[in-house]
Amino acid sequence: MKIPIDEAYLTKQIQALVQIDSINPDLEKGAAGEGAIANYVAQALTEIGITPQIQKVEGDRKNVLGVLKGTGNGKSLLLNAHLDTVGITGMAAPFSGTLQDGKIYGRGAYDMKASIAAMLAVMKGFVESGHQLAGDLWFTTVIDEEYGSKGMEHLVKHLHTDAAILTEPTQLRVCCAHRGFVWIEVKTQGRAAHGSRYNEGIDANMHMGRVLVELEKLSQALVQRTGHPLLGPPSMHAPLIQGGTSQSVYAAFCRVELERRILPGETVDAVVTEVQAVIDKLAAADPQFHADVKALFNRNAYEIAPNAPIVKTVQATAQQVLSTTPELYGEVWWMDSALLGEAGIDTVIIGPSGGGIHADEEWVEVESVVQLAHILAQSAISYCK
Ligand SMILES: [Zn+2]
Known part of the structure; x- marks a missing residue:
């Protein structure tokens, strides 16, 4: 028929x-x-x-x-x-x-x-x-x-x-x-202070620099993975970044939004944990470094x-x-x-x-x-x- x-x-x-x-x-x-x-x-x-x-x-x-x-x-x-x-x-x-x-x-x-x-x-x-x-x-x-x-x-x-x-x-x-994706927010916390007060201010934007250096290494490692037979490796990039409030004020916060493209079987928890591990390593190396990680939205x-x-x-x-x-x-x-x-x-x-x-x-x-x-x-x- x-x-x-x-x-x-x-x-x-x-x-x-x-x-x-x-x-x-x-x-x-x-x-x-x-x-x-x-x-x-x-x-x-x-x-x-x-x-x-x-x-x-x-x-x-x-x-x-x-x-x-x-x-x-x-x-x-x-x-x-x-x-x-x-x-x-x-x-x-x-x-x-x-x-x-x-x-x-x-x-x-x-x-x-x-x-x-x-x-x-x-x-x-x-x-x-x-x-x-x-x-x-x-x-x-x-x-x-x-x-x-x-x-x-x-x-x-x-x-x-x-x-x-x-x-x-x-x-x-x-x-x-x-593929699916997870949007992840990383927020570094600094301390606002007059731009001249180096002994009081903590620069959240500078701290985000450390985060981005490590995340770039992670994203390069991700694309080296064997991945999925039809989809290749997972990937990650940092499409949005925003930090600070004014020219002569130490930045009290900086936030970056990451997009992690995921493969079948990869979960939100697993990919957030990868990013959290980067943050934990940086925090262990510097008591003034504070950052939080959270998942914003995902599609499997x-x-x-x-x-x-x-x-x-x-x-x-x-x-x-x-x-x-x-x-x-x-x-x-x-x-x-x-x-x-x-x-x-x-x-x-x-x-x-x-x-x-x-x-x-x-x-x-x-x-x-x-x-x-x-x-x-x-x-x-x-x-x-
Ligand atoms: Zn369509």
């Missing part, structure tokens, strides 16, 4: 979705948010003949779901994409949706409105073909992936399926692992066994559709798949080809979106048995 994919419909839907501003309002104050695009997607499901289910997450920001109920006792599968995009600063025509030479341009074309269109085309294909799956097939779109993942956190509280395919862009490769890494049923299913169908063996790989950045995985839903990631994620010019290659739709449809047929 081959589910028909309406390529003209798919192309039109990518363009229409790109033309709707859905910039994440947590990323940019006053931005449009996901209300309008959610309404559009709900309407598109209705037109296909599927009753949309709306999950209000926050204000006018809502997830949109639809389900093709199985005939019974088959495995359930959800397809997922996010509705929001990053901002458009520097883009000449962010909402054009222009189709040229097989590419559609605009913010979100690649990350990831084309994937929403592919999922719609899959649902339409199943409805029109009349093909009945044994298990449920869920269409799910969520808000806020680009900032706080409130949409996915909400979704996994209310829906559980046996497996998921997250359709973030992967150039049609099969992604089965990604994700991995799924390459021989898990959903991975093997997607790999096999991708091979059929693409007539070549798709690469199995790990992604460097964090995705909502970690939240699906933590909710006990086996998740694999596959999405279209294109370029310009979060950049001045973004595009998706339409042919790859058509191929994605075929992969999703055939995967549902082989998985939802």
Whole structure:
């Protein structure tokens, strides 16, 4: 059984979705948010003949779901994409949706409105073909992936399926692992004093210098580790630093925020302990040195066994559709798949080809979106048995 994919419909839907501003309002104050695009997607499901289910997450920001109920006792599968995009600063025509030479341009074309269109085309294909799956097939779109993942956190509280395919862009490769991260604050404490009073002041900024020298050594050691077969070694950097209050005052504090990119199996406690060990060593060497370490925020890494049923299913169908063996790989950045995985839903990631994620010019290659739709449809047929 081959589910028909309406390529003209798919192309039109990518363009229409790109033309709707859905910039994440947590990323940019006053931005449009996901209300309008959610309404559009709900309407598109209705037109296909599927009753949309709306999950209000926050204000006018809502997830949109639809389900093709199985005939019974088959495995359930959800397809997922996010509705929001990053901002458009520097883009000449962010909402054009222009189709040229097989590419559609605009913010979100690649990350990831084309994937929403592919999922719609899959649902339409199943409805029109009349093909009945044994298990449920869920269409799910969520808000806020680009900032706080409130949409996915909400979704996994209310829906559980046996497996998921997250359709973030992967150039049609099969992604089965990604890194996580921990944001860590280190704060050195000094003692404020008039800039001339060297015998009273303790300079927290100078003390932070010692911390940074040691943390740089740690970060160099991290990237020497063997790491993960698909993700390489862990890493760390110091993106933010702030200290002192005034030109002629000894700095009473200095704080640095570290970002530690973590691998599957690495915990918040373990990475904080590594940094704490650096601080303890410096404190032992100088009674005037005081610093505190705390974790601010974290997102776990994700991995799924390459021989898990959903991975093997997607790999096999991708091979059929693409007539070549798709690469199995790990992604460097964090995705909502970690939240699906933590909710006990086996998740694999596959999405279209294109370029310009979060950049001045973004595009998706339409042919790859058509191929994605075929992969999703055939995967549902082989998985939802
Ligand atoms: Zn994305």
